[in-house]
Structures are given as structure tokens and as C-alpha cells.
Amino acid sequence: MNLPDMHSAEAIPPEARAEIDRLLTSGDLFRYTAATDAPVSLLEAEFAEMMGTRFALAVSSCSAALFLSLKALDLPRDARVLIPGFTFAAVPSSVIHADCLPVLCEVGEDYRIDMVDFAAKLPGCRAVIVSHMRGHTSDMDAIMTLCDAAGVPVIEDAAHSLGTTWNGTKIGTIGTIGCFSFQSYKMINAGEGGIMITDDADLVAQAIIMSGAYEHNWKKHPVLQDAFAAHQNQLPLYNLRLSNLSAAVIRPQLPHLARRVVDGRRNHDHVAELLGQSPHIHVPAPLPGEVRAPDSIQFNLVDMDDAQVAAFVAEAAALGVKVQVFGASADNARAFWNWQFIPNLPDLPQTRAMLMRACDVRLPVHLPVDTLDAVASALLAAIATSEGAKAA
Numbered sequence: 001m002n003l004p005d006m007h008s009a010e011a012i013p014p015e016a017r018a019e020i021d022r023l024l025t026s027g028d029l030f031r032y033t034a035a036t037d038a039p040v041s042l043l044e045a046e047f048a049e050m051m052g053t054r055f056a057l058a059v060s061s062c063s064a065a066l067f068l069s070l071k072a073l074d075l076p077r078d079a080r081v082l083i084p085g086f087t088f089a090a091v092p093s094s095v096i097h098a099d100c101l102p103v104l105c106e107v108g109e110d111y112r113i114d115m116v117d118f119a120a121k122l123p124g125c126r127a128v129i130v131s132h133m134r135g136h137t138s139d140m141d142a143i144m145t146l147c148d149a150a151g152v153p154v155i156e157d158a159a160h161s162l163g164t165t166w167n168g169t170k171i172g173t174i175g176t177i178g179c180f181s182f183q184s185y186k187m188i189n190a191g192e193g194g195i196m197i198t199d200d201a202d203l204v205a206q207a208i209i210m211s212g213a214y215e216h217n218w219k220k221h222p223v224l225q226d227a228f229a230a231h232q233n234q235l236p237l238y239n240l241r242l243s244n245l246s247a248a249v250i251r252p253q254l255p256h257l258a259r260r261v262v263d264g265r266r267n268h269d270h271v272a273e274l275l276g277q278s279p280h281i282h283v284p285a286p287l288p289g290e291v292r293a294p295d296s297i298q299f300n301l302v303d304m305d306d307a308q309v310a311a312f313v314a315e316a317a318a319l320g321v322k323v324q325v326f327g328a329s330a331d332n333a334r335a336f337w338n339w340q341f342i343p344n345l346p347d348l349p350q351t352r353a354m355l356m357r358a359c360d361v362r363l364p365v366h367l368p369v370d371t372l373d374a375v376a377s378a379l380l381a382a383i384a385t386s387e388g389a390k391a392a
């Protein structure tokens with residue numbers, strides 16, 4: 001069976017077309033031109049309502065949301081910000097961009113923050129970014145207990161966790177601020193875009209101004225107007241706004257989220273069960289309390305040497321499935337040793353060992369079950385072939 005392009009996206013719902021046509025006809029693409037009800041403002045209201053938070057600010061990317069979150073926390077220059085050693089390069093980049101210093105903590109074989117190392121490195125840090133990498137939720141109870149006791153704010157990088165819940169609570173609403181992405185490989189696809197949510201009026205007021213609500217454009221945000229007064233003309237404007245056109249692509253996808261989450265989880269669990277038959281593949285289980293929203297699968301290769309790992313990747317590619325071993329593919333942006341823009345980049349032996357055996361395969365939520373079976377068969381066949389490749 002020919003496997004589809006695993007980066008293919010679901011079609012944008014046709015309901016988007018009438019609104020895009022209206023925007024093209026009127027030329028009204030800037031979020032702050034209309035007096036009320038601009039598509040970006042409506043998106044913010046709908047997203048906040050969906051997540052059950054007071055405020056949402058739509059911006060140009062999740063990276064922009066992370067950066068604005070750090071700026072809104074008003075951290076001093078060179079403040080230490082604790083992040084996991086397994087995440088996308090956007091996370092340490094946002095810390096550097098905010099003139100802060102990333103502190104990396106170890107991640108376990110289950111891709112989640114190692115709580116012993118986290119607790120050891122938290123003292124001295126002024127903020128934490130919990131990156132739920134590939135939608136794997138770290139132990140938010142343990143993290144919030146430690147951070148609340150230390151008075152350290154938590155930013156959730158929930159770029160890949162839209163629709164995930166933790167003991168019934170939506171991921172992205174547990175920390176002080178939650179940040180999401182609308183980049184094409186996430187649950188909602190606008191090509192580019194991001195959004196941050198919070199219940200803190202003063203934080204969101206600052207983020208709104210810095211995102212580019214110059215002069216009195218902030219009056220178009222339904223936030224306590226008092227929150228803005230102290231910040232007028234006091235903050236730099238970074239212009240990280242979202243266009244109405246992007247909002248028009250995103251809004252009609254929101255009603256599809258629940259279905260995509262269910263389909264993605266069904267696809268993931270189906271493939272995980274098939275792959276789990278191999279003694280050379282381990283798919284880490286979710287944490288108790290975590291209900292995931294995956295659009296990809298991660299698994300660890302067990303009892304395989306480097307030559308066998310390389311043979312597995314090559315054979316899977318030949319059979320039509322692109323597998324990335326995070327630590328073995330060249331210049332992978334999720335391997336911490338490639339974040340050489342961080343001063344005094346540390347080694348993280350445990351995270352490094354995980355990255356050398358952890359595989360990443362996309363599973364777009366719209367794949368039908370026979371395709372999923374074919375993906376799993378190809379991976380299992382590649383494992384069988386790779387066994388012969390053991391280094392002498």
C-alpha cells in the first residue's frame with residue numbers, strides 16, 4: 001500500500017471561504033481597523049470561552065506568545081528561566097529573545113520533565129516554561145506544588161497540547177499563562193499563528209500592548225480597562241499581531257477540535273498497540289490523570305545499537321514511513337546540543353540517552369485505519385530488517 005504524505009493536513013472547513021471572501025473584498029485585514037467584532041477579536045473571545053479562561057491574546061506564533069509571556073512577567077535581564085531539555089528550539093529561543101538565561105532540566109525516558117532534577121534546579125529560577133513536548137504532559141501537580149511554594153510563575157508551552165486534559169483540567173489553564181500554536185503541524189492549522197491565555201488582567205494587558213496595540217488600540221480588548229492605564233507608553237511594541245485572514249482560517253476549525261482530538265487519540269493508541277508487540281519498541285504510557293490529544297507517535301527503540309537504529313530508519317524510509325530519531329537526525333531542532341546559542345550549554349546525560357533512541361512519527365488525525373495498519377506494518381518490518389544490522 002502506498003503511504004500518504006504524513007505531513008498532509010486536513011482541508012480547511014469550507015465555512016472559512018465566505019469570511020475570507022468578505023475580507024478580500026473589503027480589504028479589512030488589520031485587526032484594529034474595525035470598531036468591533038474583528039475576526040481576531042472574535043477568535044480571542046471564542047478561544048477564551050472554549051478554554052474557560054478570562055483572557056486570550058492571539059499573536060503571530062506560539063514563539064511570540066512565549067516571548068510576550070516572559071516580557072509580561074517583567075523579569076530582570078539575565079533572569080534564569082527553567083525549561084525542559086527536551087523541547088523545540090523555539091522555547092530556549094524565546095528565553096534568549098527576552099534577555100533571560102535558559103536553565104535546562106533533565107527529561108525522562110517517557111519524554112516528561114524529571115521531577116528530581118526539576119526540584120534541584122528550581123531554586124534561583126524566576127520563571128518556568130513547562131513544554132508539554134509532542135503533547136506529553138509533565139506531572140503538573142508536582143510542578144505546581146513546587147512552583148507555588150517557591151512563588152515562581154509557570155508558563156505552559158501547550159503548542160502541541162490543545163485538547164489534552166490533566167485530571168479533567170485543560171492543559172494550558174494550569175499555569176499562570178498557557179501558549180498554543182496554529183502552525184500547520186498542530187491540531188488547528190493556519191500555517192502560522194499562536195494564542196496565549198490567562199486569568200491575570202495585568203499580565204494580559206502588558207502582553208496586549210507589547211504585541212502591538214499601540215496608542216489606544218487596547219480599548220478593543222475586553223479587559224478591565226484599569227489594567228492598561230499604568231502601562232500606557234511604558235512598554236516597547238514588538239508588533240507580533242495576528243492578521244484577520246489567519247483568524248478567518250482558524251475560527252471555523254474550533255468546532256472540529258473535539259473530533260480531531262478523539263480521532264488523534266484513537267489513531268495513536270491503535271498504532272501504539274500494534275508497535276508494542278515488538279520487544280524492540282517501547283511506547284511510554286500516559287501519566288495517570290492525563291488524557292492526550294496526539295497527532296504523532298513517539299516510541300523508544302530497545303536493545304538496539306547505533307547501526308541497528310540507522311538501519312531501522314533507512315528501512316522505514318524505504319517502506320514509506322519517515323522516522324526521526326530526535327538525537328540521530330542531523331541538526332534536529334529538538335536535540336538540546338544543537339541549541340548552541342545558549343551560553344554555557346550544559347550536558348544532560350539522561351535526556352541525551354533518551355534522544356538517541358526516541359523516534360518521532362507523524363500520525364495526522366485524518367488517517368484512516370488501513371493506513372495506520374500499513375504504517376505500523378512498515379515500522380515492524382523495518383525493525384525485523386534492522387536486527388541483521390547489528391555492529392560486529
Ligand SMILES: *Cc1c(COP(=O)(O)O)cnc(C)c1O
Pocket residue numbers: 060061062063064087088090091131132133134157159160180181182183193194
Ligand atoms: C510548534 C511548537 C512550538 C512553536 O510554535 P510556533 O507557533 O511555530 O512558534 C513551541 N513549542 C512546541 C512544543 C511546539 O510543538
